[in-house]
Amino acid sequence: MNYIDNIAFVILLIIGVGFFVKNIKKLVRNIQLGKEVDRSDNSSARWKNMAMIALGQSKMVKRPIAGILHIIVYVGFIIINIEVIEIIIDGIFGTHRILSFLGGFYSFLIASFEILAILVLVSVTVFWIRRMVLKIPRFWNKEMKGFPKNDALYILYFEMVLMSLFLIMNAADNHFQELNVGNPISQYIAPLFHNLSFTTINIVERTAWWLHIAGILVFLNYLYYSKHLHILLAFPNTYYANLNPKGKLTNLESVTKEVKMMMDPTIDPFAAAPEGAEASIPEKFGASDVTDLNWVQLMNAYTCTECGRCTSSCPANITGKELSPRAIMMKTRDRLEEVGENINKNGKFIEDGKQLLSDYITPEEIWACTSCNACVEECPVNIDPLSIIIDLRRYLVMEQSAASQELNSMMTNIENNGAPWQYNQMDRLNWKDE
Amino acid sequence: MNVPTMAEMMAQGKQPEVLFWVGCAGSFDDRAKKITKAFVKILNKANVEFAVLGTEESCSGDPAKRAGNEFLFQMQAMTNIEVLNAYEIKKIVTACPHCFNTLKNEYPQLGGVYEVVHHTELLKSLLDDGRLTIEGGQFKEKKITFHDPCYLGRANDVYEAPRELIRKLDVELVEMKRCKTNGLCCGAGGAQMFKEPEKGAKDINIERTEDAIEVKPDIIATGCPFCNTMMTDGVKVTNKETEIEVLDIAELIANAQDL
Numbered sequence: 001m002n003y004i005d006n007i008a009f010v011i012l013l014i015i016g017v018g019f020f021v022k023n024i025k026k027l028v029r030n031i032q033l034g035k036e037v038d039r040s041d042n043s044s045a046r047w048k049n050m051a052m053i054a055l056g057q058s059k060m061v062k063r064p065i066a067g068i069l070h071i072i073v074y075v076g077f078i079i080i081n082i083e084v085i086e087i088i089i090d091g092i093f094g095t096h097r098i099l100s101f102l103g104g105f106y107s108f109l110i111a112s113f114e115i116l117a118i119l120v121l122v123s124v125t126v127f128w129i130r131r132m133v134l135k136i137p138r139f140w141n142k143e144m145k146g147f148p149k150n151d152a153l154y155i156l157y158f159e160m161v162l163m164s165l166f167l168i169m170n171a172a173d174n175h176f177q178e179l180n181v182g183n184p185i186s187q188y189i190a191p192l193f194h195n196l197s198f199t200t201i202n203i204v205e206r207t208a209w210w211l212h213i214a215g216i217l218v219f220l221n222y223l224y225y226s227k228h229l230h231i232l233l234a235f236p237n238t239y240y241a242n243l244n245p246k247g248k249l250t251n252l253e254s255v256t257k258e259v260k261m262m263m264d265p266t267i268d269p270f271a272a273a274p275e276g277a278e279a280s281i282p283e284k285f286g287a288s289d290v291t292d293l294n295w296v297q298l299m300n301a302y303t304c305t306e307c308g309r310c311t312s313s314c315p316a317n318i319t320g321k322e323l324s325p326r327a328i329m330m331k332t333r334d335r336l337e338e339v340g341e342n343i344n345k346n347g348k349f350i351e352d353g354k355q356l357l358s359d360y361i362t363p364e365e366i367w368a369c370t371s372c373n374a375c376v377e378e379c380p381v382n383i384d385p386l387s388i389i390i391d392l393r394r395y396l397v398m399e400q401s402a403a404s405q406e407l408n409s410m411m412t413n414i415e416n417n418g419a420p421w422q423y424n425q426m427d428r429l430n431w432k433d434e
Numbered sequence: 435m436n437v438p439t440m441a442e443m444m445a446q447g448k449q450p451e452v453l454f455w456v457g458c459a460g461s462f463d464d465r466a467k468k469i470t471k472a473f474v475k476i477l478n479k480a481n482v483e484f485a486v487l488g489t490e491e492s493c494s495g496d497p498a499k500r501a502g503n504e505f506l507f508q509m510q511a512m513t514n515i516e517v518l519n520a521y522e523i524k525k526i527v528t529a530c531p532h533c534f535n536t537l538k539n540e541y542p543q544l545g546g547v548y549e550v551v552h553h554t555e556l557l558k559s560l561l562d563d564g565r566l567t568i569e570g571g572q573f574k575e576k577k578i579t580f581h582d583p584c585y586l587g588r589a590n591d592v593y594e595a596p597r598e599l600i601r602k603l604d605v606e607l608v609e610m611k612r613c614k615t616n617g618l619c620c621g622a623g624g625a626q627m628f629k630e631p632e633k634g635a636k637d638i639n640i641e642r643t644e645d646a647i648e649v650k651p652d653i654i655a656t657g658c659p660f661c662n663t664m665m666t667d668g669v670k671v672t673n674k675e676t677e678i679e680v681l682d683i684a685e686l687i688a689n690a691q692d693l
Contacts, residue, residue: 247589248539252504256544259508286502315619315642320635368632371500371624372584377615393502407501410628414506418492419458420628428456429488431467432437 002094009091009213016217023224027302030340034295039240046239049382054238059380063309066130069123073159076120077231080113080166087213097176107182114170114185117163124159131156138308141317143327148227148306155228158219165212172205174198230305234381237303240296241382246373249390252285286394289355290336293391300383301333310375310385316368323368325375325385331360332388357392363402366392435471436478439488440521450485452556453523455537457530458493459659465666466659472688473529473553479693480566484527490517496532499540501625508544511536515546529553529684531585531658532623538590552586554596554657554683561602570604571690577606578686579651581642581665582617583658596657599683603690610645618642620664627660643668646678654680 052058057074061067086099100106131139131152170176171189180187193201223229261267287293310325311317317324335356343349369389376384396402403411410420418425443450454477459466477484495510526548528534538550560566578600586592593614600607612618621631621638631637643665646654654669656662666680
């Protein structure tokens with residue numbers, strides 16, 4: 001009978017971690033629905049990017065207030081989680097503060113956790129104020145209604161509750177408080193419990209302890225449903241990010257083959273296609289749905305934490321156009337989840353009459369883009385909304401000839417006279433004598 | 435003005451130091467032609483052996499590619515590459531950041547591998563080599579702000595060459611609140627130059643011109659023919675025509691010396 005706590009703990013842990021692993025497998029499967037793209041080159045530059053941008057938060061501090069507060073929460077999150085190791089050991093074996101044999105070092109650890117916990121509480125509160133009181137515009141764009149708005153708030157509340165539980169747990173631990181080391185914050189909370197009986201304090205301590213670990217497991221499982229996945233995906237996302245100059249767009253290889261054929265006078269256009277040629281014909285040019293995008297673009301969508309720095313620096317969005325780079329990422333994720341659910345239900349993807357283009361992202365949005373790369377530059381975790389926009393444009397133009405009249409005449413001019421305007425190529429050097 | 439073509443050069447059995455890729459705007463747009471000429475005057479003054487393709491030049495394909503027409507882009511690229519490779523071109527300079535970006539980043543994979551520099555980079559290196567001197571002239575002590583072209587700045591990380599040239603003019607270089615990596619687009623990139631903007635509250639070039647007006651410059655310096663058009667329009671619309679001039683860096687340098 002004495003083992004009931006331990007068993008309950010182990011069951012809780014298995015359910016919590018097991019469910020999380022199950023969802024992560026779904027996440028990986030969904031990302032793998034994307035097309036292949038080779039990002040295995042230049043691993044030293046990739047590790048460096050990950051170290052600087054994800055681990056080192058170098059792009060976060062470009063906006064110093066949010067950046068520094070975020071670093072506090074991030075460092076707090078990682079370091080306080082060391083405490084989870086002890087909680088798990090205690091939970092499984094029924095011990096209490098198993099690591100306290102470390103003596104002075106243990107006190108030092110717990111003391112730093114406490115200080116971080118209070119700093120995280122303050123930072124998270126400021127985050128809440130920035131959202132809900134100061135109403136910083138990028139948190140209130142139109143794509144931030146409903147779940148996206150609440151998602152952000154739930155995460156803040158979660159962190160507030162978890163940090164408070166951690167401090168209460170320490171404050172209500174009589175033995176720990178009597179030692180009076182490693183409790184720089186909780187010593188001020190402890191007096192609240194002085195009037196309570198020993199048993200009641202013990203119940204408070206146990207309740208806080210259980211809620212703390214249960215909360216962590218719930219939060220872990222909330223990640224998959226939330227924008228908060230960035231705490232995991234920021235690392236692979238920065239590692240696999242594009243290393244080329246931002247101005248360089250990919251050249252479609254399938255197009256290169258066709259253009260080379262068109263330009264090669266020795267090729268017989270009426271010759272029978274060589275063996276296996278059909279397999280090499282791409283099913284479409286550009287992208288109309290998430291499965292036409294590559295896996296890095298899909299990972300980008302899951303990594304996006306909807307901070308809106310991209311949108312707040314987008315010239316189209318600033319001037320009131322429909323385009324919001326953040327919404328491009330959110331819609332890509334929404335559609336990907338929908339495709340994933342479809343596969344979960346049917347075993348394979350059954351045509352649902354919907355696609356990313358038009359049903360989620362409208363042509364109006366993608367035609368508003370100036371390809372200025374401000375969104376790519378701004379993203380603290382190197383997400384590339386522009387690459388998705390260009391792939392969608394490619395589909396519209398090459399598969400549907402759905403460019404505007406003005407763009408069509410620009411392209412006709414280039415085709416006919418080698419300039420986007422109607423000037424004769426033979427007049428190209430006239431400026432010399434004007 | 436001495437503007438040899440590659441065909442002439444080849445006939446004389448000569449190979450220029452650098453090919454000047456004029457670009458469509460630089461060849462046909464009335465405003466941009468002035469930039470082209472200013473740049474040529476500087477090249478002549480610095481005794482740079484250059485040549486142009488003239489009627490053998492064709493659109494780099496940038497606006498087609500950014501509009502999503504990869505076919506047309508690659509047709510243009512491959513045609514241009516055939517010409518460039520036939521002339522055994524090694525180094526290219528252009529005053530258009532869009533051509534610059536496309537030639538530099540998107541041609542190599544299609545067989546066109548060249549050293550490509552923006553005109554501000556070439557001018558900077560001429561200055562460093564002592565082949566070019568820059569003086570302030572009529573611009574001395576004027577207040578100048580530089581508008582970063584997206585395809586020079588963010589796209590290719592060139593921020594300093596244009597600024598160092600401006601500083602040499604003995605002027606006060608002031609930065610807009612959004613500059614360098616945070617620079618705001620003029621609104622012309624990604625094929626927007628050739629279409630009406632989508633519906634919205636404001637035109638992007640007005641938003642950007644207001645950034646410039648805030649720092650009260652005498653001159654908005656640009657390094658891109660499209661930015662130049664957009665900013666010139668912006669200055670007109672905001673009724674600042676009499677106070678603010680929009681000039682390319684090549685024009686600043688050439689005009690300062692009355693070239």
